[in-house]
Amino acid sequence: MNLSIALVDDEMIERKAMRKIIEDHFGKTIICGEAANGRQAIQLADEKRPNIMLMDIKMPGIDGLEAIERIKEKHPDIKFIMISAYDSFDYAKQAMKKGVKEYILKPATKEETIQAILNVYREIAEEQMNQERKKYAAEIAKKHFLQQIMDQNITKDLQTIKQEYFPTMKAGFFLVIDLEREEEREILSRKITETYRYSIIQEKNRAPFIMLIMSEDTVDKAEVLRFVRMLFLTSSGKKWMGIGGIYEQLQDFPRSFNEALLALGQLKVQNRGGYGFPTHTEAAVQEILKEILDCLLQNDVIRAIKHVKQTDEENLQPLYVLIKQNLHTKGIDTQNCSIDNSKSLSEWASFLHQCSLSVQQFYRSQGYVERAKQYIRNHFNELLTLEQVAEKVELSPPYFAKIFKEETGKTFVDYVTELRLEKAKELLLQNQLSFKEISFAVGYRDPNYFSRVFKKYFHMSPRAFRNTILKK
DSSP states (O other): OOOEEEEEOSOHHHHHHHHHHHHHHOTTOEEEEEESSHHHHHHHHHHHOOSEEEEESOOSSSOHHHHHHHHHHHOTTOEEEEEESOOOHHHHHHHHHTTEEEEEESSOOHHHHHHHHHHHHHHHHHHHHHHHHHHHHHHHHHHHHHHHHHTTOOOHHHHHHHHHHOTTOOEEEEEEEEESOTTHHHHHHHHHHHHOTTOEEOOOSSSSEEEEEEESSOOOHHHHHHHHHHHHHHSOSOEEEEEOOOBSSGGGHHHHHHHHHHHHHHHHHTTSOEEEOOSOOOHHHHHHHHHHHHHHHTTOHHHHHHHHHTSOGGGHHHHHHHHHHHHHHTTOOOTTOOOSOTTOHHHHHHHHHHHHHHHHHHHHHHOHHHHHHHHHHHHTTSOOOHHHHHHHTTOOHHHHHHHHHHHHSSOHHHHHHHHHHHHHHHHHHHTOSOHHHHHHHTTOSOHHHHHHHHHHHHSSOHHHHHHHHHHO
């Protein structure tokens, strides 16, 4: 850990002595400057922003205590080690009230100075670790939040995540982008997060580029269009930007996702770059879409055609676009699936037949159990049930349980538990997260239950495991 220290004392000989101790015992530490009085110390803090300041109390003009008070107002993260020739409890009490971490009496021994600096080092390291833990937990929660919305699965835990990480969110919408030049993804991501700090951007290399944008103020279509137009003009290269509807309630966000997919598909059908909202947003289209996607997963083309027959004529084109985009988002190749005339039933039959073949080929190539294992690996930190995973691989729960045990040699529950506990061991070894944070990170919402399961498998508690490993 490379830290910077500033030395503040009106006696040059004292500053030289402190400099030698630091250079001899803290080789990676940068001495970013020296000051001979309080005024210079304030200026030095503004210019260099050191991690630590070694500050003498008694100096001409602005003394050490006043300098600390002023510096703390602007730079609350700077840590202070106070150096004083006065063995006064009142001085020490005042210093501690102002946030001083260590108090050294002159003439300080080398060992006292080293220990004081080490103590502050440890405090800074702990603060940095806490920040990393919070960042890691936030990333996991936000990834889960976005994925569940895209899966049309609004649960109570999403409301909890919203309250914790997006408490002032007033509206949100999806933006789905297809880029010809993938290198522009980073530019667009930066622009989006600069404007909307509550944005969640899906970290995937595969197109399309999906993001949920949430605003702390109410927004209308005109404002969103201006923002997306700015994004469109910011980067070069051909691109399509589909915008979903703007909604205030979390339960409406999945609808915005489908609308963004629809808008993107409509733009791509025109075969030119552009941006905009969908021209059709009928709820009926969303319901029919779900039914047809289920039919394709079950290889039931006849039932899918029946749903098309029951669809109003004006909804056929948006339905076609949504089917294509949903399959594409899942990674299913739809290049050979197309319709020239969305009103032609024979073309629909051919289209759905080809889509069904693509879907079956996609899932056969992965294998039921392999797909299940991949899904478990991607979602082990969430609530997972056998029924849920069976549904994802389009099998009945009893049959899925049977073939899963045959291929893996383990029951579904044992497989998930072992995967979670192996991930927990990795996090324990890193020694960065608390036991509660690790419990949540590997899919257990009850830390006490997590501890019991861990002990059952490894014959020691998570705490004992970490302590044993770190002692080696």
